[in-house]
Every structure is written in structure tokens, then in C-alpha cells.
Amino acid sequence: MKGSLTALLFSFCIVLSPLAGAAQTNIATLNQQLQQAVQRQNWSQAMQVIDQLIKAAPEQATQLRSYRQQLQQLHQSNSQGNPKQHSVQPSLTSPSQVGQVAIKRRSGGVAVIDVKFNNRRSFEMLVDSGASRTVITRTMAKALGLNTSHVVGSFLAATANGSTEFPIVYINAMEVGGLKSYQIPVAVAGPDMELGLLGQDFLQKYDFTFRGDRIEFHRR
Numbered sequence: 223m224k225g226s227l228t229a230l231l232f233s234f235c236i237v238l239s240p241l242a243g244a245a246q247t248n249i250a251t252l253n254q255q256l257q258q259a260v261q262r263q264n265w266s267q268a269m270q271v272i273d274q275l276i277k278a279a280p281e282q283a284t285q286l287r288s289y290r291q292q293l294q295q296l297h298q299s300n301s302q303g304n305p306k307q308h309s310v311q312p313s314l315t316s317p318s319q320v321g322q323v324a325i326k327r328r329s330g331g332v333a334v335i336d337v338k339f340n341n342r343r344s345f346e347m348l349v350d351s352g353a354s355r356t357v358i359t360r361t362m363a364k365a366l367g368l369n370t371s372h373v374v375g376s377f378l379a380a381t382a383n384g385s386t387e388f389p390i391v392y393i394n395a396m397e398v399g400g401l402k403s404y405q406i407p408v409a410v411a412g413p414d415m416e417l418g419l420l421g422q423d424f425l426q427k428y429d430f431t432f433r434g435d436r437i438e439f440h441r442r
Contacts, residue, residue, distance in 0.1 A: 248278055249275065249278050249279055249375075252271055252274055252275050252278060253275070253375075253407070255267075255271045256268055256271040256272065256275070257405075257406075257407065257423075259271060260293075260404060260405040263404070265293045265294070268293050268405075269290055269293050269294060272286050272287075272289065272290045272293070273290075279375070282374055282375060285371070285372070285373065285374045286374060289374065289392060293405075319400075319401070319441060320438060320439065320440055321398060321399030321400045321401035321428075321438070321439040321441075322399045322400075322436050322437070322438050322439070323335045323336065323398055323399035323436060323437050323439070324336075324435060324436050325432075325435050325436060325437060326346060329348060329417065332348045332349065332350055333348070333349045333432070333437065334346050334347070334348055334349075334417065335347060335349055335398070335420070335437065337396060337397070337398050337418070337420060338396070338397040338398075339362070339366055339393055339394075339395070339396055339397075340366060340393065340394045340395050341395055341397070343365055343366060345358075345362050345365075345418060346417055346418075347417060347418040347419065347420045348417050348418070348419050348420065349420050349425070349437065350419045350420065350421060351421075351422060351425055353419045353420075353421035353422065354421055354422045354423065355377065355408070355409050355419075355421045355422070355423050356396075356406065356408045356409070356418070356419060356420055356421045356423055356424050357388070357408060357409045357410070357411050357415070357418055357419040357421065358393075358408050358409070358410055358411065358418045359410075359411050359415050359416065359417065359418050360410060360411065360412070360413055360415075362418055363391065363410050366393070368391050368410070370389075372391045372392070373389040373390065373391055374390055374391065374392060374407070375389075375390045375407075376388060376389050376390055377390060377409055386412070388409040388410060388411065388412075389409070389410045390407050390408070390409055390410075391407070391408060391410060392405055392406065392407055392408075393405070393406045393407075393408055396424070398420070398424070398439065399437070399438075399439055401428070401439055401441065403424065403427070406423075406424070407423075427441060427442060428440060428441055428442060429442060
């Protein structure tokens with residue numbers, strides 16, 4: 223497992239299509255803006271960014287429009303003050319709150335914890351601060367009902383076996399120790415990966431400390 227973990231210490235560049243460097247940079251910037259807007263639950267801004275992404279990557283237009291429809295529903299529900307919707311999509315955890323999660327065991331010296339997806343399914347994942355991106359296994363993707371129709375792009379990862387392209391899908395919600403994030407883009411690993419990786423794209427939002435048999439998270 224340690225060998226496969228080392229192979230997945232990511233150094234990503236976006237390759238939604240074989241575009242020129244400037245175009246890839248633009249898409250990467252738009253993806254970052256989209257993530258920030260979603261994290262703030264600014265659905266209107268997120269939809270505006272998706273409109274720009276559709277123009278920048280027309281080959282992904284179908285998937286992006288589908289994702290835009292989901293955001294449109296959230297935007298309309300919030301505008302109407304629908305209390306049921308607010309209960310499903312609560313505000314992000316405030317900076318003063320703390321999350322704690324038990325360390326179930328260690329694999330190759332790396333902590334393994336439970337991470338809940340879409341408010342219903344929990345999976346064991348490695349807490350890997352050396353991985354720049356969060357990665358789920360194919361088994362996890364299948365259990366969450368994700369398939370090729372949900373792919374919105376791909377990342378080119380530098381691994382021990384050379385460059386490998388990983389599909390990107392969006393997870394509706396992810397929870398660690400009571401702290402939640404919404405609409406998170408994650409990579410789907412190849413068939414050999416047994417455990418998912420909780421990477422820097424999630425961990426960088428927190429100051430986290432290992433305290434014996436648990437990890438304590440403080441939102442920055």
C-alpha cells in the first residue's frame with residue numbers, strides 16, 4: 223500500500239482537452255473560482271463561472287450544463303427561503319468550530335479515518351497531506367452512483383509509473399468530524415487503489431492536529 227500511496231502524491235495539471243497552455247491556465251483558474259463560489263454557497267456566481275467554463279471547454283458542455291441545473295435549483299430554493307432546502311444544505315462550518323475524527327488505524331504510517339459522503343455513506347480514507355488532490359476509489363464511486371456520465375474533466379497526475387489521467391467528478395457533500403464541504407471535485411483512481419486519499423484540496427481549509435487516537439480540525 224505504501225508504494226501505491228507514494229505513486230499518488232499528485233502534481234496535477236488540468237487536461238479537460240488537449241489545449242494550449244494559456245487555455246489550460248484559464249480553465250484551471252475558472253475551476254478554482256467555481257470551487258470558491260460553491261464553498262461560499264454563492265450559487266449565482268458559481269453559475270456564471272460555469273457559463274465561462276462551457277465556452278472554454280465546449281466538449282464538456284453536457285456535463286457542465288447538468289451541474290449548472292443543480293446549482294440553479296439550489297439558487298431558486300434559497301431565494302424562496304425554502305426551509306427544507308436549508309436543512310439539506312446548511313451553511314459551511316464557522317471558523318470557530320472544531321471537528322474531531324477517530325483514527326481507525328494506520329496504513330504505511332498514514333492515518334486512516336472515516337469520511338462521510340453525500341450525508342449517507344462513510345468510507346475509510348487516508349489522511350495524506352502530501353497529496354494535492356482528494357481521490358476516491360472506483361469502489362467508492364460505484365457505491366455513490368457515479369459513472370462516466372458524471373465526469374466533468376480530468377487531471378494528469380505524475381505517478382511512479384509515469385503520467386496517468388484521472389477522471390474528475392463532483393461529490394455533493396463530504397463530511398469529516400462534523401465539518402462539511404459541498405460540491406467537491408475529486409479524482410477517481412484506477413482499479414489498483416484500495417483506499418481513498420483525503421488530500422490538500424480539503425486539508426488546506428483547516429489547521430489539524432494529531433492528538434493520540436484522533437485528529438482535531440480547526441477551520442482557518
